[in-house]
Every structure is written in structure tokens, then in C-alpha cells.
Amino acid sequence: MKKLFKSLEKTVGAFYPTFCLYHYLYKPVVEKEVELAGITKEDTVLNIGCGAIPFTALHIVQMTGAKVIALDKDPEAVRMAQHYLKKYGLDKNIEIRVGNGSPEKLPSFTVALIALHIKDKEQMLKNLKNVGSDGGRIVFRQPVEAYREEYGGLCHLDEVHGKVFQNMKTFKQSYLFVLSSKGSSQRRGGETS
Structure with a gap:
């Protein structure tokens, strides 16, 4: 499934109508994540795994005006x-860079x-x-059980600050972690749908 979507993104991006359609399909997902993380124009958002069509980065900029640094490990x-x-x-x-999220090369961010x-979530x-800095927010999309082996998942959810439910086939929840001054996450347990 992962390879199919990667290939699809590289193909549909060349045609503006399909680029827009693919981009549009993720708008409700990103809207919920923007609200969950409280993203504003004051934020610098790090989007890891942006792909050939950086729809998440685009939606964040369009919805909030925040600066987005989008990384993908695939140079193509x-x-x-x-x-x-x-x-x-x-x-x-939006700034697009080659990167895999290794700690020594991560740029500063207020939201990831x-x-x-x-x-390897x-x-x-x-x-x-x-x-990350104190108060930094991190959002992960958690795959459903059927796709956990292919996409990997978070196992230790005891530090989750909040979550939103998503209407997607491959993932049904996005989780929020908030960093404390000690470098660990704060737990609050909020939930929205």
C-alpha cells in the first residue's frame, strides 16, 4: 500500500486537476490536526514525510499562514x-528539504x-x-491494526496529550504529544472527534 501511494503521488502531481483532487482529499484530516495542535501563523511546523505532493504542508499554510519545513528522505x-x-x-x-528526521539534522520547530x-514512529x-522545546507539539497519524506492520505504530501512548478521530481507511486517529521542559511529553488525555 505504501509503495502504491508513493508511486501515485509522483504520477498525479504532473496533472493539476489530479494534484488538486489528491490535495483536497486530505483537507478534513489536516483541519482536525491543526485544531488538535493549535497551529497558528506564529508557528514553525515541521512536516516529516511530505512526499511528492506535500498536501499536509499546503493545508497547514493555507489554513493558518504558519511557516512549514517539509522533509522527505526521497530526493526525487x-x-x-x-x-x-x-x-x-x-x-x-513552504520549504521542502531532503531529510529523514535524524536528530542531528532536525530544524527548530514549534509543531511537528x-x-x-x-x-519507526x-x-x-x-x-x-x-x-524540541518546552511546549512543542507533535502529531502522529496512528495506523489501524491491519496496517500496523506496514506503516509502524506508536506503542507507548501513556504520554498522549489528546487525539482526534479520522475517517480514513489506513488510520483512524491522530495523536498529540506536548513537550515539557524536561524533554518528555506532558500527559493530559484530551480527546475530540
């Missing part, structure tokens, strides 16, 4: 994302949003905790 996907954003005039406030297809959470 990054090149395509940069090309499509520039071609369609959507590159304002991690794509579903990032497999537990390690990514540790990386973000190590470089």
Missing part, C-alpha cells in the same frame, strides 16, 4: 514537490506533524523530544 520526491509547488504558485511559506508512512518521537 523532494525535487518533484519543489517543482509542483513552484509550478502551481503554492510555494509561499509526522506522516503515516514513517515506519517510536524512534521519531524520541528524536523530536530530544530537539
Whole structure:
């Protein structure tokens, strides 16, 4: 499934109507995540795993005006994302970079949003905790059980600050973690739908 979506993104991005359709399908998902994390124009959002069509980054910018730094480990996907954003005039406030979320190369952020297809979510959470600042917010998309082996999942959810339910086939929840001054997450347990 992961490879199918990766290939699909690289193909549909070349045609503006399909680019817009693919982008539009994720709008309700990102709206809930923006509300969950309280993203505003004052934030610097780190989007890890943006792919060739950086729909999450686009929605965040369009909804909030925040600055977004989007990373993907695939140089071809990054090149395509940069090309499509520039071609369609959507590159304002979005910087696309090659990166895999390793702690030594993570830029500063106030909010991080991690794509579903990032497999080692537990390690990514540790990386973000190590470089994040007090009050930093991190959102993960948690795959449903049927896709957990393919997409990886968070196992230790005792530090979840809140969650929203999503109407997607591959994931039904997005989880929020809030960093404390000790580098660990604060637990609050809020939930919205």
C-alpha cells in the first residue's frame, strides 16, 4: 500500500486537476490536526514525510499562514514537490528539504506533524523530544491494526496529550504529544472527534 501511494503521488502531481483532487482529499484530516495542535501563523511546523505532493504542508499554510519545513528522505520526491509547488504558485511559506528526521539534522520547530508512512514512529518521537522545546507539539497519524506492520505504530501512548478521530481507511486517529521542559511529553488525555 505504501509503495502504491508513493508511486501515485509522483504520477498525479504532473496533472493539476489530479494534484488538486489528491490535495483536497486530505483537507478534513489536516483541519482536525491543526485544531488538535493549535497551529497558528506564529508557528514553525515541521512536516516529516511530505512526499511528492506535500498536501499536509499546503493545508497547514493555507489554513493558518504558519511557516512549514517539509522533509522527505526521497530526493526525487523532494525535487518533484519543489517543482509542483513552484509550478502551481503554492510555494509561499513552504520549504521542502531532503531529510529523514535524524536528530542531528532536525530544524527548530514549534509543531511537528509526522506522516503515516514513517515506519519507526517510536524512534521519531524520541528524536523530536530530544530537539524540541518546552511546549512543542507533535502529531502522529496512528495506523489501524491491519496496517500496523506496514506503516509502524506508536506503542507507548501513556504520554498522549489528546487525539482526534479520522475517517480514513489506513488510520483512524491522530495523536498529540506536548513537550515539557524536561524533554518528555506532558500527559493530559484530551480527546475530540
